[in-house]
Amino acid sequence: MSKEAKLAVGGQEYSLPIVEGTEGELGIAIGKLRDTTGHITLDDGYGNTGSCVSNITFIDGEKGILRYRGYPIEQLAEQSTFIETAHLLINGELPSRDKLREFSDRLTDNAYLHEDMRYHFESFPVTAHPMAILSSMINASSCFYPGLMGPANRERFDTHAARLISQVRTIAAYSYRKSKGFPTIYPKRNLKYTANFLHMMFSQPYEDYELKPEVVKALDLIFLLHADHEQNCSTATVRMVASSQANLFASAAAGVCALWGPLHGGANQAVIEMLQAIHDSGDDGSRFIQAAKDKDSGARLMGFGHRVYKNYDPRAKIIKAACDRILSGLHISDPLLDIAKHLEEQALNDSYFVERRLYPNVDFYSGIIMRAIGIPVEMFTVIFAIGRMPGWIANFKEILDNPKSRISRPRQIYMGATERQYVPIEERP
Numbered sequence: 342m343s344k345e346a347k348l349a350v351g352g353q354e355y356s357l358p359i360v361e362g363t364e365g366e367l368g369i370a371i372g373k374l375r376d377t378t379g380h381i382t383l384d385d386g387y388g389n390t391g392s393c394v395s396n397i398t399f400i401d402g403e404k405g406i407l408r409y410r411g412y413p414i415e416q417l418a419e420q421s422t423f424i425e426t427a428h429l430l431i432n433g434e435l436p437s438r439d440k441l442r443e444f445s446d447r448l449t450d451n452a453y454l455h456e457d458m459r460y461h462f463e464s465f466p467v468t469a470h471p472m473a474i475l476s477s478m479i480n481a482s483s484c485f486y487p488g489l490m491g492p493a494n495r496e497r498f499d500t501h502a503a504r505l506i507s508q509v510r511t512i513a514a515y516s517y518r519k520s521k522g523f524p525t526i527y528p529k530r531n532l533k534y535t536a537n538f539l540h541m542m543f544s545q546p547y548e549d550y551e552l553k554p555e556v557v558k559a560l561d562l563i564f565l566l567h568a569d570h571e572q573n574c575s576t577a578t579v580r581m582v583a584s585s586q587a588n589l590f591a592s593a594a595a596g597v598c599a600l601w602g603p604l605h606g607g608a609n610q611a612v613i614e615m616l617q618a619i620h621d622s623g624d625d626g627s628r629f630i631q632a633a634k635d636k637d638s639g640a641r642l643m644g645f646g647h648r649v650y651k652n653y654d655p656r657a658k659i660i661k662a663a664c665d666r667i668l669s670g671l672h673i674s675d676p677l678l679d680i681a682k683h684l685e686e687q688a689l690n691d692s693y694f695v696e697r698r699l700y701p702n703v704d705f706y707s708g709i710i711m712r713a714i715g716i717p718v719e720m721f722t723v724i725f726a727i728g729r730m731p732g733w734i735a736n737f738k739e740i741l742d743n744p745k746s747r748i749s750r751p752r753q754i755y756m757g758a759t760e761r762q763y764v765p766i767e768e769r770p
Contacts, residue, residue, distance in 0.1 A: 381752045405652035423564040427731035447503040452528040455485040474516035476597040483590035514541035535561040555670040566656045569732025575599040579733045583740040584749040606722040609708035612644040616677040626683040644705030656703035664706045
């Protein structure tokens with residue numbers, strides 16, 4: 342195969358190098374396109390544009406493959422933990438026992454927030470959305486660590502990364518309790534990452550939350566499955582902000598804001614809202630599934646299909662099994678789950694959805710698990726943000742470690758008015 346592509350512009354032919362990834366992905370490098378041809382590419386939404394070269398995550402949407410640093414998501418979900426996977430994403434390799442202990446200890450040492458940050462929480466109204474609090478408080482937290490201010494600091498990166506991964510769950514728990522008017526619950530040194538988060542969310546000063554192993558494991562799995570997903574909207578945002586040499590906390594706060602959108606991190610919340618609306622209408626999903634096939638009905642089947650996956654989302658298979666286990670283990674009978682199963686069965690056997698490859702995705706089941714655990718709907722996207730933090734940090738680190746990194750600066754095709762002269766206000770129609 343030729344290692345270059347030919348482009349004909351204005352009767353002249355240009356050669357463009359072809360870049361091949363380790364998994365056979367092919368890309369045409371256009372870094373010098375404007376200099377040599379005077380043209381740029383136009384790719385609305387970047388659907389066909391590779392914004393970077395990365396070693397972190399591989400996705401094959403046609404085959405339903407997801408790998409972190411080369412490891413299949415199925416193996417990590419079965420054998421690993423969120424914290425071990427976080428170490429893998431950020432550092433590139435599975436840790437030894439000693440390195441994992443060192444990483445875990447660093448997280449424990451950085452779980453506490455500066456006490457003065459409590460005043461910031463008190464300034465938010467009780468109606469504030471947890472994602473607004475999360476992004477604001479991540480940014481505010483950086484102010485308490487002078488080493489974070491200014492250009493990214495490679496020498497203290499490991500500490501800053503651990504502080505962010507650890508404190509994001511503390512901020513999330515505090516924001517939830519603020520919205521409920523509950524007193525703050527501090528982290529415990531003897532609890533592991535996910536268990537500590539549940540403790541800070543649901544314990545009371547007079548009674549610790551009962552940490553059921555199946556609940557802790559299910560939430561840890563949700564974190565792991567969301568830990569990275571290539572160059573999605575929020576990750577690309579983190580990389581763009583990082584390219585300006587903004588600090589890690591500022592870059593992550595930008596990622597939170599991007600994730601907040603209902604077309605990105607809010608999808609699992611939309612699934613629960615859809616299921617609740619179906620239940621409230623007295624439908625078991627049968628009428629809704631028919632309406633979803635009518636483009637004029639306004640009914641949209643949330644939690645099915647994916648921008649990248651044209652096959653079954655591999656995370657959905659894993660989390661569906663986990664969903665069945667936890668609902669059975671907790672002896673929960675949830676009418677919304679019955680509707681969800683009915684929708685899934687109908688869609689997987691309906692030619693309309695099969696032909697369009699509209700399979701259930703990870704959002705379809707994660708919301709049901711979080712609902713069973715007791716996490717309120719408005720916290721769903723926050724849970725997503727906690728899980729995605731290692732991936733954002735790993736992508737930030739790639740920018741930091743690349744000596745050839747430069748600030749991201751997309752071009753545009755201007756379609757506005759051509760040059761015109763200023764008209765004094767008294768002469769305007």
